[in-house]
Amino acid sequence: MAAVQLLSTFATAASSASPTTPKRVGLARHAAAPYLLARQYFAGNALARRARARSTQIDAQINQQAVSVKRECKILVLGTEGSGKSTIVRQMRLHEPKGISPDDRLAARSAVVAHLLDSAHAVLDALEKLDLQFVDPGNADNADFVRGYVLDAEDKLNSDIAEAIRSLWHDVVVATLMGRSGEFRLVDNATYFLEAAGRIGADDYVPTDEDMLKARAPVGTVSQTQLQLDGMSIHLLEVGMQKSTKSRWIQAFDDITSIVFCASLGDYDAQATGTTRKALDESLVLFEDTVNSSWFQHTSVILLLTKLDLFEAKLATVPLKKYASDYDDGADVGAAMKYILRQYMNRNRANLLVYPVPVEATDPTATVCRRITLTVVKDTILQSALRTSGILC
Numbered sequence: 001m002a003a004v005q006l007l008s009t010f011a012t013a014a015s016s017a018s019p020t021t022p023k024r025v026g027l028a029r030h031a032a033a034p035y036l037l038a039r040q041y042f043a044g045n046a047l048a049r050r051a052r053a054r055s056t057q058i059d060a061q062i063n064q065q066a067v068s069v070k071r072e073c074k075i076l077v078l079g080t081e082g083s084g085k086s087t088i089v090r091q092m093r094l095h096e097p098k099g100i101s102p103d104d105r106l107a108a109r110s111a112v113v114a115h116l117l118d119s120a121h122a123v124l125d126a127l128e129k130l131d132l133q134f135v136d137p138g139n140a141d142n143a144d145f146v147r148g149y150v151l152d153a154e155d156k157l158n159s160d161i162a163e164a165i166r167s168l169w170h171d172v173v174v175a176t177l178m179g180r181s182g183e184f185r186l187v188d189n190a191t192y193f194l195e196a197a198g199r200i201g202a203d204d205y206v207p208t209d210e211d212m213l214k215a216r217a218p219v220g221t222v223s224q225t226q227l228q229l230d231g232m233s234i235h236l237l238e239v240g241m242q243k244s245t246k247s248r249w250i251q252a253f254d255d256i257t258s259i260v261f262c263a264s265l266g267d268y269d270a271q272a273t274g275t276t277r278k279a280l281d282e283s284l285v286l287f288e289d290t291v292n293s294s295w296f297q298h299t300s301v302i303l304l305l306t307k308l309d310l311f312e313a314k315l316a317t318v319p320l321k322k323y324a325s326d327y328d329d330g331a332d333v334g335a336a337m338k339y340i341l342r343q344y345m346n347r348n349r350a351n352l353l354v355y356p357v358p359v360e361a362t363d364p365t366a367t368v369c370r371r372i373t374l375t376v377v378k379d380t381i382l383q384s385a386l387r388t389s390g391i392l393c
């Protein structure tokens with residue numbers, strides 16, 4: 001399902017979660033004088049149209065002035081571990097005019113190779129957990145080879161290890177394993193990388209855009225990326241967080257225009273690393289701390305619901321109800337997303353402007369994040385300019 005198609009569904013869910021939803025005003029009480037009403041209506045409409053056009057013109061002027069005053073802005077990219085922060089930043093960078101440099105691409109090879117090996121280990125662990133044996137007897141040796149494999153200094157795979165992984169992955173027992181996917185968890189995108197073992201093991205392998213987006217590359221505490229969007233210089237500050245470490249770190253960032261909060265849809269069945277808490281609960285706590293913080297009173301929030309593709313695939317085999325007892329709508333993707341979105345919106349007690357967007361962050365062709373970020377940033381700068389000038393309070 002395309003992310004953009006889901007935007008309206010989400011806007012509805014988001015607004016129904018807000019206590020200030022405006023009521024509709026019906027026209028039925030004017031039914032006694034339909035002709036008069038029609039004239040008044042159309043005259044009113046023409047006036048309204050002119051007023052609207054004028055207002056749009058003024059908005060555009062203020063918008064231009066506000067944005068030209070402020071051609072630089074900072075965006076915090078937040079979310080719990082593995083929620084997709086780096087992936088989103090990379091996806092936005094892919095569409096930069098200069099794109100990804102060949103050096104960056106080569107540097108990503110280590111992450112891809114490590115991800116492939118992690119995926120192979122995860123399959124071996126899952127086979128062990130479910131007590132499943134290889135059908136091809138040669139694969140027992142391949143499994144030992146993969147388990148004991150140490151990468152060379154260049155982090156390259158050789159063709160032997162690539163072939164061993166390929167052979168394990170194509171063993172008939174793996175089909176049985178995948179049929180029981182509700183009973184174990186692989187690392188994200190394991191299937192994608194295992195399918196590509198032969199390609200990744202080639203001597204002249206260079207990661208593609210999709211490889212780069214699908215590989216895990218944890219960063220340290222903060223990493224900064226600069227983007228040029230529509231003439232604006234945008235600093236994206238990714239804050240790596242193991243868990244919701246309350247708001248201790250928040251004060252380190254001032255003058256933030258917007259927050260991009262990554263909330264993984266696809267991890268509803270995951271545990272947060274190093275805790276007994278569910279990954280979703282961990283993310284909700286971090287979101288709650290962030291949006292209700294006095295430091296971000298005038299900051300807008302783009303709530304990116306990441307891993308939409310994994311979520312769609314998982315719902316059919318791993319029931320959401322198992323992890324959310326009050327959810328009753330089965331494998332319906334829209335209903336399940338609305339349920340998760342509601343959990344986030346209910347925590348927005350400060351009524352911050354939150355723009356929810358479901359995304360497949362690993363789609364190299366998608367530009368929705370860039371477009372929405374730009375729109376929200378401009379809007380936030382405009383609001384701030386109106387507040388400074390006293391027009392808005």
Ligand SMILES: Nc1nc2c(ncn2[C@@H]2O[C@H](COP(=O)(O)OP(=O)(O)OP(=O)(O)O)[C@@H](O)[C@H]2O)c(=O)[nH]1
Binds near residue numbers: 083086214217262
């Ligand atoms: N299929 C799919 N994979 C995703 C999506 N978003 C993120 N991932 C994968 O999830 C994994 C973790 O993503 P990262 O971007 O590294 O997560 P992060 O929030 O930066 O993690 P830390 O820096 O460790 O806190 C990577 O393998 C990504 O490719 C998505 O929308 N679809």
Ligand SMILES: [Mg+2]
Binds near residue numbers: 085086218
């Ligand atoms: Mg990261």
